[in-house]
Amino acid sequence: MTTSPLTGGPQLPQQRRIVTEIPGPRAKAFQARRLNAVASGVGSTLPIEVVAAGGGVIVDSDGNSLIDLGSGIAVVNVGNAASAVANAVAQQAAAFTHTCFMITPYAGYVEVCEQLNRLTPGNHDKRSALFNSGAEAVENAVKIARVATGRSAVVVVDHAYHGRTNLTMALTAKSMPYKAGFGPFAPEVYRVPMAYPYRWSTGAESCGPEAAAAAMDHIRTEIGADRVAAMIMEPILGEGGFIVPGESYLPEMVKFCKDNGILFVADEIQTGFGRTGKWFACEHENIVPDLVTTAKGIAGGLPLAAVTGRAEIMNSVHAGGLGGTYGGNPVVCAAALAAINMIETEGLVERSAQLGEILQSRLDEMASQDPGIGDVRGRGLMQAMELVHPGTNKPDPDRTKAVIAATHAKGVVTLSAGTYGNVVRFLPPLVIGEDLLNEGLDIVAEALAATR
Numbered sequence: 001m002t003t004s005p006l007t008g009g010p011q012l013p014q015q016r017r018i019v020t021e022i023p024g025p026r027a028k029a030f031q032a033r034r035l036n037a038v039a040s041g042v043g044s045t046l047p048i049e050v051v052a053a054g055g056g057v058i059v060d061s062d063g064n065s066l067i068d069l070g071s072g073i074a075v076v077n078v079g080n081a082a083s084a085v086a087n088a089v090a091q092q093a094a095a096f097t098h099t100c101f102m103i104t105p106y107a108g109y110v111e112v113c114e115q116l117n118r119l120t121p122g123n124h125d126k127r128s129a130l131f132n133s134g135a136e137a138v139e140n141a142v143k144i145a146r147v148a149t150g151r152s153a154v155v156v157v158d159h160a161y162h163g164r165t166n167l168t169m170a171l172t173a174k175s176m177p178y179k180a181g182f183g184p185f186a187p188e189v190y191r192v193p194m195a196y197p198y199r200w201s202t203g204a205e206s207c208g209p210e211a212a213a214a215a216m217d218h219i220r221t222e223i224g225a226d227r228v229a230a231m232i233m234e235p236i237l238g239e240g241g242f243i244v245p246g247e248s249y250l251p252e253m254v255k256f257c258k259d260n261g262i263l264f265v266a267d268e269i270q271t272g273f274g275r276t277g278k279w280f281a282c283e284h285e286n287i288v289p290d291l292v293t294t295a296k297g298i299a300g301g302l303p304l305a306a307v308t309g310r311a312e313i314m315n316s317v318h319a320g321g322l323g324g325t326y327g328g329n330p331v332v333c334a335a336a337l338a339a340i341n342m343i344e345t346e347g348l349v350e351r352s353a354q355l356g357e358i359l360q361s362r363l364d365e366m367a368s369q370d371p372g373i374g375d376v377r378g379r380g381l382m383q384a385m386e387l388v389h390p391g392t393n394k395p396d397p398d399r400t401k402a403v404i405a406a407t408h409a410k411g412v413v414t415l416s417a418g419t420y421g422n423v424v425r426f427l428p429p430l431v432i433g434e435d436l437l438n439e440g441l442d443i444v445a446e447a448l449a450a451t452r
């Protein structure tokens with residue numbers, strides 16, 4: 001565990017190496033060029049110019065080697081440019097790059113569906129359909145749930161994130177930057193209370209049952225349970241701030257859905273593929289969703305997404321009702337099969353659980369010395385800390401920005417999250433070396449000390 005199992009493509013030295021300020025002179029020139037070409041609404045957290053990445057590092061055009069604690073937002077779980085993925089992509093690209101599965105099908109698509117049917121929670125008969133992005137998968141889960149139930153309403157929770165298309169903006173909670181000015185949004189979307197233990201007024205203990213009761217009451221009295229096609233929820237909230245639902249909330253909501261003919265859709269787009277120390281985060285709560293959406297960690301960095309679910313639900317849609325030009329592109333499917341194989345053969349799910357313990361204990365230790373860290377939470381290699389004004393739970397987004405900026409300046413890529421912009425989240429590649437992870441966390445601790 002001390003060295004990275006670098007199946008990573010470019011055999012990059014697994015080290016932090018800072019040779020210029022960050023961003024350096026080349027990065028600054030690149031940023032100026034980018035601003036002249038790329039729409040300013042598309043942001044970048046750390047405006048360097050990437051030239052290579054692998055294992056747990058990202059190398060920029062100034063020659064700096066940064067520790068990656070973000071994985072491109074939980075995407076490169078198997079590491080960047082993993083050679084198994086890169087080779088599979090090259091081989092498939094040389095054979096054929098696209099025929100459109102809806103016109104002339106090929107094996108890779110079917111194999112990815114077989115793998116998803118096998119790996120996702122539950123032993124029931126399943127079917128899958130492939131798409132290009134997480135948002136597209138969520139949209140299709142709603143399409144499928146509406147046809148399968150003959151109902152229109154969709155229930156989501158406070159602090160949810162499900163994407164940036166029109167319907168998924170409606171499903172997403174946070175206004176700025178995701179929704180502001182982009183409405184009107186799709187109708188028939190209803191939001192219920194989420195069990196957010198750190199911020200639940202009567203405390204973390206009572207959070208799960210009380211939030212579930214409030215959510216069920218809202219569905220019964222204001223929406224009408226018999227009008228609801230689906231409840232969609234991330235089993236651990238991602239963009240919302242890595243909120244692990246208060247105990248019993250998820251199982252109670254899943255049972256309520258079952259009792260009322262509502263399909264429970266687990267959005268595992270950020271939590272899937274070993275990220276939380278299990279294949280899928282639902283497994284931590286022993287819940288079996290009717291449908292699962294996946295994307296991000298599925299294909300080693302290539303764009304692929306899926307809906308997987310009970311065969312009778314998935315097959316309720318009329319022929320031709322699901323699809324898309326590129327969905328399940330052959331090159332991307334080859335990447336997914338290589339990434340899934342790598343997660344299994346290299347034991348990356350177990351590795352995520354093991355490294356996650358180190359990550360969490362180090363964050364706990366930082367919190368014990370810093371009254372501005374209100375909460376540390378997460379599972380596996382999906383962990384975060386919520387920053388507040390000491391002695392209160394008032395969010396501290398300014399310090400959060402300062403902490404993240406300080407880590408960037410020292411060559412560690414960290415990301416923020418949270419409805420209040422006050423969460424620092426950690427999503428290292430599952431293949432990161434233990435030493436590199438610890439070095440990255442040393443820098444985080446320094447950044448915390450410097451911003452106290």
Ligand SMILES: *Cc1c(COP(=O)(O)O)cnc(C)c1O
Nearest residue numbers: 133134135161162163238269270
């Ligand atoms: C990222 C994300 C999405 C959207 O995926 P895209 O590929 O960006 O469209 C949806 N749900 C969750 C939970 C996500 O983290």
